[in-house]
Amino acid sequence: xxxxxxxxxxxxxxxxxxxxxxxxxxxxxxxxxxxxxxxxxxxxxxxxxxxxxxxxxxxxxxxxxxxxxxxxxxxxxxxxxxxxxxxxxxxxxxxxxxxxxxxxxxxxxxxxxxxxxxxxxxxxxxxxxxxxxxxxxxxxxxxxxxxxxxxxxxxxxxxxxxxxxxxxxxxxxxxxxxxxxxxxxxxxxxxxxxxxxxxxxxxxxxxxxxxxxxxxxxxxxxxxxxxxxxxxxxxxxxxxxxxxxxxxxxxxxxxxxxxxxxxxxxxxxxxxxxxxxx
Amino acid sequence: xxxxxxxxxxxxxxxxxxxxxxxxxxxxxxxxxxxxxxxxxxxxxxxxxxxxxxxxxxxxxxxxxxxxxxxxxxxxxxxxxxxxxxxxxxxxxxxxxxxxxxxxxxxxxxxxxxxxxxxxxxxxxxxxxxxxxxxxxxxxxxxxxxxxxxxxxxxxxxxxxxxxxxxxxxxxxxxxxxxxxxxxxxxxxxxxxx
Ligand SMILES: C[S@@+](CC[C@H](N)C(=O)[O-])C[C@H]1O[C@@H](n2cnc3c(N)ncnc32)[C@H](O)[C@@H]1O
Numbered sequence: 140x141x142x143x144x145x146x147x148x149x150x151x152x153x154x155x156x157x158x159x160x161x162x163x164x165x166x167x168x169x170x171x172x173x174x175x176x177x178x179x180x181x182x183x184x185x186x187x188x189x190x191x192x193x194x195x196x197x198x199x200x201x202x203x204x205x206x207x208x209x210x211x212x213x214x215x216x217x218x219x220x221x222x223x224x225x226x227x228x229x230x231x232x233x234x235x236x237x238x239x240x241x242x243x244x245x246x247x248x249x250x251x252x253x254x255x256x257x258x259x260x261x262x263x264x265x266x267x268x269x270x271x272x273x274x275x276x277x278x279x280x281x282x283x284x285x286x287x288x289x290x291x292x293x294x295x296x297x298x299x300x301x302x303x304x305x306x307x308x309x310x311x312x313x314x315x316x317x318x319x320x321x322x323x324x325x326x327x328x329x330x331x332x333x334x335x336x337x338x339x340x341x342x343x344x345x346x347x348x349x350x351x352x353x354x355x356x357x358x359x360x361x362x363x364x365x366x367x368x369x370x371x372x373x374x375x376x377x378x379x380x381x382x383x384x385x386x387x388x389x390x391x392x393x394x395x396x397x398x399x400x401x402x403x404x405x406x407x408x409x410x411x412x413x414x415x416x417x
Numbered sequence: 418x419x420x421x422x423x424x425x426x427x428x429x430x431x432x433x434x435x436x437x438x439x440x441x442x443x444x445x446x447x448x449x450x451x452x453x454x455x456x457x458x459x460x461x462x463x464x465x466x467x468x469x470x471x472x473x474x475x476x477x478x479x480x481x482x483x484x485x486x487x488x489x490x491x492x493x494x495x496x497x498x499x500x501x502x503x504x505x506x507x508x509x510x511x512x513x514x515x516x517x518x519x520x521x522x523x524x525x526x527x528x529x530x531x532x533x534x535x536x537x538x539x540x541x542x543x544x545x546x547x548x549x550x551x552x553x554x555x556x557x558x559x560x561x562x563x564x565x566x567x568x569x570x571x572x573x574x575x576x577x578x579x580x581x582x583x584x585x586x587x588x589x590x591x592x593x594x595x596x597x598x599x600x601x602x603x604x605x606x607x608x609x610x611x
Contacts, residue, residue, distance in 0.1 A: 150590075186505070187501070188499075188501050188502045188505040188506070189505075190506060190509070211502060211506065213465055213468075217590070219586075222586055223584075226458045226459065226584070226585065226586070227458070229458070229459065230459070231459075231496075233459065233460075233461055233462055233465040234586055235461075235469075235586060235587045235588075235589060236586055236587065236588040236589060236590050236593075237472070237589040237590065238589075238590060238591070241472060241474075241589075241591060242472050242474065243472075244469055244470055244471065244472035244589050245468055245469060245470055246468050246469070246470045246481075246482055247478060248509070249468045249509065278474075
């Protein structure tokens, strides 16, 4: 199946008919709802009654979950038809027509948190020959950083097309000052695998953000790991954390096991220096 | 959504104290027995207006805010008063900008309030939060969360660019901005973000 982003620009792809599907298809509702619930969990807001931004809010399915969780929200979307449906669904949040790639129109420090469900992959596509995805991403993340309170989190669920796109989007977020990283739920399943960009606009009251745990993994392997530049500077030359050789070997073996390769069991001899050979 | 039914009951109690026909621009959203046909569509709440800033690239923080509000039509769309929400959101409100927006709608009387809001926000906070003044909460809720702009304009303070509010939705899409060519908001001029 071809990706929607390759078919048409979002304001045309999310037409009246497509928007209707979001309002009527119970399967779609189920998927979007479970994604949003997971995003809200990852957002880990300190209280109810938080003020949350929903980017690419569409017909308001994600917004309804926010309302259910006790939050007040504002949504933005580029498609008039999707917003029209959200109004017909009588969602609680206000919605505005806006292209996230041109920046978010809010005062600094407005939102306690932000969610975006299945939307930001659209930023990676050049809709016209003059629009530059890299620049649009930077404009987007800069304005998002500004719109969040100090230490506010954003959880952006999306469908990256390839590893280069993951790299592009995460590095743009970092360049704009965000900390955090890409979290992958159920990384070993093709169907259940889900990507969440979990990023922080600075620190909240001096508390260090704890990296959330991915679902469907027994180890910490697949957890989000990137820090902003400043943290990186404190580490070794290659931006890697100093880990023991033993740990490194164990990690490597674990990765190879995950790829289905035959790897010897770990034992007390793993990564030990071998004695001299005779 | 099932909460809608409950909030309609609450609103009924509120509407009983309604002081007859209000100003020309504000009408109550219909909630009579035909309500199943007439949908209660939301607009832009005054609270939301308070947090919007101009998307025009290259402006400083001060130049982006506040967006002047012009109201052609507003509606009251009643909902349940939630004191905790009001308290937690009040601190990020710019009071002066809120009072101006309320004037644009037609003032306190036009939305069914008998008393004027104090000019000073500290007074509001102390009567709402310290004295637990229920009337103050009601008034705040009415003005911030129930008064919704359906048709009107938002005007960028620095460039006078106009953004339409249509059927309750503010439109910031570059292609639809009035009085400007498309390139006005194009990414080309975006480098100088403040
Ligand atoms: C798959 S839908 C998801 C809608 C909603 N979040 C949900 O979970 O039901 C993706 C939405 O992103 C919106 N979108 C795409 N590109 C956008 C852009 N540049 N700015 C704002 N919204 C955009 C689309 O219009 C569409 O409504």
